[in-house]
Amino acid sequence: MKRTFIFDFDGTLADTFPLILYAFGKGFEAVDMPIPSNEDMVSHFGPSEEGFFKAYNADKANTMFAAYIQAYESEHEKFSPRPFDNMVEIFNYIKAKGDNLGLITGKCLQSAKISLKHYGIDFGIFDFVRTGSPDGNTKPQAMKDAREYFKENSSEYYYIGDALSDIKDAQESGFAPIAAAWASHADKPGQLKLDPYKQFTTTKDFFNWLKALK
DSSP states (O other): OEEEEEEOOBTTTBOOHHHHHHHHHHHHHTTTOOOOOHHHHHHTOSSOHHHHHHHHOGGGHHHHHHHHHHHHHHTHHHHOOSOOTTHHHHHHHHHHTTOEEEEEOSSOHHHHHHHHHHHTOOGGGOSEEEOOBTTBOOHHHHHHHHHHHHTTTEEEEEEEESSHHHHHHHHHTTOEEEEEOOSTTOOHHHHHHTOOSEEESSHHHHHHHHHHOO
């Protein structure tokens, strides 16, 4: 039976947070609203970017989102030029072994495709993709959908993510949570308190573990 590896995006596949926060700021500027602090913006993470802007101003959210996407794409090279080390090789290795590869993220499809294209990662490499919803966190349901999708050929399910909520969502959805602690912002002690299946502080260590699986 195959193994199934599902990855988070922001903070796991790449450090996109500086880019996201910059582009969020451009969304507020587009409608002459003051830019909230980074802390305030992070506290509104959960929905996709469309939902993020609706929480601040539902009437102007579409204009804010359009400005966000424009800035996200145009400044990508400056703020997030490449994915984390080894990530492309990790994806290729999983596929070469014949295992299942997926992506479950809270970001919208448009920004996910922009980033994957910028990093030179083919969207089609993923066997299963679920992006975010403007209505809130849908990762637990997406993980359950992934288990249903792969149930005929997979007996092991892993979700690789950096956020504390990723660990909780994986645990309640029947996935073994692997705590991605290689980003500078990762809450390593907080991750361990939630008892993930594994925690890796470098992508190299994660890759070595992956290659050691029998």
